[in-house]
Amino acid sequence: MNKVHAVITGTGSYIPLLKKANKDFTAQDFYDDQGQQIQQSGEIIVQKFEQITGIRERRYASHDMDASGMASMAALRAIESAGIDAETIDQIIVAHNFGDIGIESTSSSAVPAIASRVKHQLGIRNAGCIPYDLLFGCPGWLQGVIQANAFIQSGMAKKCLVIGTETLSRVIDVYDRDSMIFSDGAGAVVVEAKEYRDVAEVYGxxxxxxxxxxxxxxxxxxxxxxxxxxxxxxxxxxxxxxxxxxxxxxxxxxxxxxxxxxxxxxxxxxxxxxxxxxxxxxxxxxxxxxxxxxxxxxxxxxxxxxxxxxxxxxxxxxxxxxxxxxxxxxxxxxxxxxxxxxxxxxxxxxxxxxxxxxxxx
Missing domain, CATH: 3.40.47.10 (Thiolase/Chalcone synthase)
Structure with missing residues (x-):
């Protein structure tokens, strides 16, 4: 009897166009977690930050883009890369931590689920395509891949779309040095069931x-x-x-x-x-x-x-x-x-x- 393995057949991403360089933070006043202002110049703070993190610049989403919008763009590219019909997708798993956040507020909107919004934005009408969100911190996307594999191994799915999307720039405290670490973006993969007869054929x-x-x-x-x-x-x-x-x-x-x-x-x-x-x-x-x-x-x-x-x-x-x-x-x-x-x-x-x-x- 043939068995199946889970294979990534397509990848896609959405990288926001707005660049925020380290030099853009040099005029910012920073405070520690005790509320005391850090008595160093912005240039020194930024220099030390870059030495530790390796970050020179990051990307922020434009005002008209949110987490679900970026997720949909990344998903479209992954679907095109895989060469599949979106209507044949069985599971849409979207990992995030904060949902859709407006530019003026840190208030999160996650009802309906971000995955449901993605399904809607992709125009998928198949009622058998099940969208749901996954909150697991930064490892969320990888946990989504693990779940996709489990669905495929159980026979409950043949094609899964796994997405990670976040607009962290909208939940950062600009007075905190750690705010310089965070950025926005989305990435997606299509994971499909592939049959094999011999263990030597296994990949994915x-x-x-x-x-x-x-x-x-x-x-x-x-x-x-x-x-x-x-x-x-x-x-x-x-x-x-x-x-x-x-x-x-x-x-x-x-x-x-x-x-x-x-x-x-x-x-x-x-x-x-x-x-x-x-x-x-x-x-x-x-x-x-x-x-x-x-x-x-x-x-x-x-x-x-x-x-x-x-x-x-x-x-x-x-x-x-x-x-x-x-x-x-x-x-x-x-x-x-x-x-x-x-x-x-x-x-x-x-x-x-x-x-x-x-x-x-």
Whole structure:
């Protein structure tokens, strides 16, 4: 009897056109989480920020664009890339954290679901196409891929559209240095069921590892009022305990990736690329270096770890699918994917949640 495996057959992304360079923040007053103004020049603050994060500029959505609109644009490109009829899609899974947010307010609109809005905007009339949202922090898009694989393996779906979309620029506290990390964007993939007869023919989704830490780690990333006391204290903004997040990620993500590789009987030396959530260049490099240390090896970061955080910033659920789309389409110099390459996807974020996926191209 033939079996099925889940394969990414199309990719797409929407990168907002509005660029926000680091120099644009030099005139901003920044405050710490105790409400005290940081007594350094804007130039020094921005310089230190770039040294740590690797971010030189980021993209913000235009005033007439929201998360569902970006998701639909990325989805259209993924559908075109896969060469499928949108009416044949069984599941639309949209990962986000804040829904659609207007330019004048941080108030979130998530009813109806963002996935339902995407289905509407794509013009899909098939009642059997089920749209739903997924809130899982920054690892949300990858968790959507894991769920798509589960639907395909169960026989409940043959084609899934998995999207990550976010407009973080609309939930940032401009008085907080961490606000410079965040950006907007959307990425999407089509995941399809493909039949195989022999294990040697298997490609696509190979296995996953997922973990959640909600004890003392729960509020490492959360929502809170502005660092500046004169700002509206009733409004909630995304907040991050940077040092805690860094230490947590470097400690636990390498182990989760190794567990995924072990589950799939893959040695680290077989892996060609690691697509890691674009959170912070220094943190991502530390994660991959620690991973290779678990095998008593040294990582060649320039070869193994494609990055686009330098120009796109951290768009949460959208970072991995936009990065993957760029590499698939040859838009990131020095990085290419060839048939048969073993890939790893990994993410960490609010929850605190971690996931990793092994994939054969």
């Amino acid at each position: 989704f190979l296995g996953a590892s997922v973990q959640s830490f909600t004890a003392g780690e729960l509020n490492y990333i959360n929502m809170a009022s502005s660092n500046f006391s004169n700002n509206n204290q009733c409004t909630q903004y995304i907040k991050m305990r940077g040092r805690k997040v860094y230490e947590f990620a470097v400690k636990y993500v390498p182990a989760a990736i190794k567990q995924c590789l072990t589950n799939c009987n893959i040695d680290i030396t077989e892996v060609k690329k690691i697509f890691i959530h674009q959170a912070n260049e220094k943190m991502d490099a530390a994660i991959i270096n620690e991973l290779y240390k678990l095998y008593d090896l040294e990582a060649d970061l320039a070869d193994i770890m494609p990055m686009n955080i330098h120009c796109l910033g951290n768009s949460s659920v959208a970072t991995i699918p936009t990065l993957f789309d760029m590499v698939c389409k040859g838009e990131l110099p020095g990085h290419h994917i060839h048939k048969g390459d073993l890939l790893v996807f990994a993410s960490v974020g609010a929850g605190m949640n971690i996931n990793a996926v092994c994939y054969k191209a």
